[in-house]
Amino acid sequence: MRSVIPTRSSRAPSGLQTAALVGAAGLLASLLYVQAQKRQAERLHPPQGKFVDVDGVRLHYLEAGEGPAVVLLHGNGVLASDFELSGLIDQAAGARRVIAFDRPGFGYSERPGNVLWTPEEQAKLLYKALHQIGVERPILIGHSWGTLVALAMAIEFPKYIRAIALVSGYYYPSPRPDAALLSAPALPGIGQVLRHTIAPVLGRMLWKRIVARMFAPEPVPERFGRLPKWLALRPSQIGAGAAETAMMIPAAKRLSARYAELTMPVAIVAGDQDQVVDPVHNARRLHEDIAHSELLIEPGVGHMAHYAAPGQILEAVARLEASLTPGGANLRHGATMHQPPNSVH
Numbered sequence: 001m002r003s004v005i006p007t008r009s010s011r012a013p014s015g016l017q018t019a020a021l022v023g024a025a026g027l028l029a030s031l032l033y034v035q036a037q038k039r040q041a042e043r044l045h046p047p048q049g050k051f052v053d054v055d056g057v058r059l060h061y062l063e064a065g066e067g068p069a070v071v072l073l074h075g076n077g078v079l080a081s082d083f084e085l086s087g088l089i090d091q092a093a094g095a096r097r098v099i100a101f102d103r104p105g106f107g108y109s110e111r112p113g114n115v116l117w118t119p120e121e122q123a124k125l126l127y128k129a130l131h132q133i134g135v136e137r138p139i140l141i142g143h144s145w146g147t148l149v150a151l152a153m154a155i156e157f158p159k160y161i162r163a164i165a166l167v168s169g170y171y172y173p174s175p176r177p178d179a180a181l182l183s184a185p186a187l188p189g190i191g192q193v194l195r196h197t198i199a200p201v202l203g204r205m206l207w208k209r210i211v212a213r214m215f216a217p218e219p220v221p222e223r224f225g226r227l228p229k230w231l232a233l234r235p236s237q238i239g240a241g242a243a244e245t246a247m248m249i250p251a252a253k254r255l256s257a258r259y260a261e262l263t264m265p266v267a268i269v270a271g272d273q274d275q276v277v278d279p280v281h282n283a284r285r286l287h288e289d290i291a292h293s294e295l296l297i298e299p300g301v302g303h304m305a306h307y308a309a310p311g312q313i314l315e316a317v318a319r320l321e322a323s324l325t326p327g328g329a330n331l332r333h334g335a336t337m338h339q340p341p342n343s344v345h
Helices: 015-044 081-086 088-092 119-132 145-156 177-182 190-196 198-205 207-215 222-226 235-256 280-289 310-323
Strands: 050-054 057-064 069-073 097-101 139-143 163-167 266-271 294-298
Touching (some): 050 119, 057 119, 069 088, 069 145, 088 310, 097 119, 145 163, 190 235, 198 235, 266 310
Parallel strands (some): 266 294
Antiparallel strands (some): 057 097
């Protein structure tokens, strides 16, 4: 009886081939799941603000109130509605015109891939956008990564920006082992695969842990739970966040060389328990480098200081405004402003 030797094509798949097929099936399942979640999130949470087109880029922004303009710049990973949930927009809008942008690539703002969206490039785009919607000489409030954009705008357009309030910012380069891992979805090729498949799913699995670290040592406020998770985990926003993580250290290095150019009033706010950004290396050091600045260190507060202390932030903004009026405190020459009991000057 003649034995039959199976041909290569008739052999059972090898272990490597099986693993590849399972991996491909897993990626396909992740892709379909992420796309379904993206569509549902956009259907349940359509844009609530207005749009402005600048240099071919469509920007979405929220607006409330009337009066002197205050512009809010959110951090990495969230969107403009973060300022609504914190209460900052409502509290500020009582006597001011408040504008909160979805920065490029976040929320419903576009982020064309032909531009490297550094803080300086975002500053130029937002400067044009503000002119287009009739905003003159605003005060900026930036949170976390948004502080880099606020600083870039203040440095590039010092005659246009009246004052800046910086909350929980990263101002100086420092070792960040997490940056390389979190930047992976921004890589060409493999990054695109990651942000459409694995990265959003992993982000959803780790969401509670990430958010808890942002708010620690305080509990996560119930209202933050209304932030649409899958709107923040869409592939486009995952890519924008990863790109900003990758450029965070070089951006801080570039901008920190120019902080001495700042002459407008500056308020610096930080939580002394911030687990995301070291307040000593950043906030305190920036206060030393900008002699006319005001520094407020909030005890027991983590990275999300705009949730824990929106009132204190707006009190600091009010002092910035007062310093700009005739007879007000002259911060530019290092005059001391009134300090709340829990602040450091």
